[in-house]
Amino acid sequence: MKNLFIIDGAAGTGKSDLLKYLAKEKQGVGIMKKITTRDMRDEEKVSDYTLDLEFDKQKFYDSCNDSDFYHYVYGNVQYGFFKPDLEMALSSYNNVFIIIRNNNLVKKLKEDFPNIKIILVSVQSDTEEVEKRLKKLNYNEQKINFRLERNNIALNDYQKHSEDYDEILNNNYNITDYEKLIDQLIAKYNEQ
Numbered sequence: 001m002k003n004l005f006i007i008d009g010a011a012g013t014g015k016s017d018l019l020k021y022l023a024k025e026k027q028g029v030g031i032m033k034k035i036t037t038r039d040m041r042d043e044e045k046v047s048d049y050t051l052d053l054e055f056d057k058q059k060f061y062d063s064c065n066d067s068d069f070y071h072y073v074y075g076n077v078q079y080g081f082f083k084p085d086l087e088m089a090l091s092s093y094n095n096v097f098i099i100i101r102n103n104n105l106v107k108k109l110k111e112d113f114p115n116i117k118i119i120l121v122s123v124q125s126d127t128e129e130v131e132k133r134l135k136k137l138n139y140n141e142q143k144i145n146f147r148l149e150r151n152n153i154a155l156n157d158y159q160k161h162s163e164d165y166d167e168i169l170n171n172n173y174n175i176t177d178y179e180k181l182i183d184q185l186i187a188k189y190n191e192q
Contacts, residue, residue, distance in 0.1 A: 001117050002090050003189045006106055007099045009123030010154035011147040012130035014171035014178060015099055018123065019052055021179050022097055029186070030093035032086060035060045038077040043137045052099055053079075070109070072102035075150065083112070090116060095186055101154075103161050119189055121167045122158050127151065129172050 009015050022029050037057045044051055060080055063069045071080030081098070089096045090113075100106060110118050125133075130151055134144045158165065167185060171178050 001115070001192070002093075003095045003186075004086075004090065004109070004113065004116050004118045005095065005097045005185070005189075006109070006118060006120045007097060007123060008101055008120065008154075008158070008165075009125075009169075010130070010151035012133045012151065013123045013125040013154075014133075014169070015123055016051075017171070017175065017178060018169070018182055019097070019099075021182055025179070026095075026186070028093060028095070030089040030096040032081060032089055032096060032098035034079045034081045034098070035063065036077060036079045037061075070105060072100070072105045074101040086113075094190065103157075103164055106164065117189060117192070119166045119185075120164055121169055121185065122165050123169045123171055124155070124158070125171045 007015055007018060019031055022031055031052055033052050033054055035054045035056055037060050038053075038055070040055050044053075060071070060078055063080060063082070064071060066082070068083040069080055070083060070086075071078060073079075079101075086096070086098075100109075106118070106120055127148060131144060131148060134147055139147065169178070169181050169185065171181075173181075
């Protein structure tokens with residue numbers, strides 16, 4: 001059976017680290033890209049930064065009328081992707097990863113893909129660890145406080161819907177230990 005790993009988590013918890021690891025180290029794993037209306041952040045302009053986003057507001061708005069376009073709003077920003085692109089990824093890879101921050105869309109995907117094992121994963125980190133990571137990315141205090149506030153919102157959202165999640169990746173460790181957790185996650189669902 002094919003696995004679709006849906007990743008959720010606040011800024012600074014390790015979603016980008018997960019994508020970077022999968023893109024460089026895990027052959028045979030697909031990463032779904034999304035179209036977004038948000039602007040590119042400074043750290044995302046670095047050439048080796050692994051992104052799952054296409055920054056194209058016009059393409060997003062043009063796509064919204066397509067019945068095969070899944071989209072959602074998170075933090076006043078819109079994100080979306082096409083059903084045929086997801087179908088193509090699932091036909092090409094046994095394990096596909098996508099970051100989605102919307103439980104209603106996750107439920108819709110479970111309805112639309114009943115023959116795919118959909119695993120909802122929450123990536124979590126302690127506030128102090130998130131703050132360290134954001135400082136390393138040269139965020140100023142105002143941006144750090146904004147992200148930490150959103151981190152609390154994401155944690156509260158997780159707690160309200162914790163029964164919807166299949167796994168938690170606790171990213172309070174060094175990068176090597178975090179990558180081991182990612183490997184264990186994939187291995188667990190490949191064995192089922």
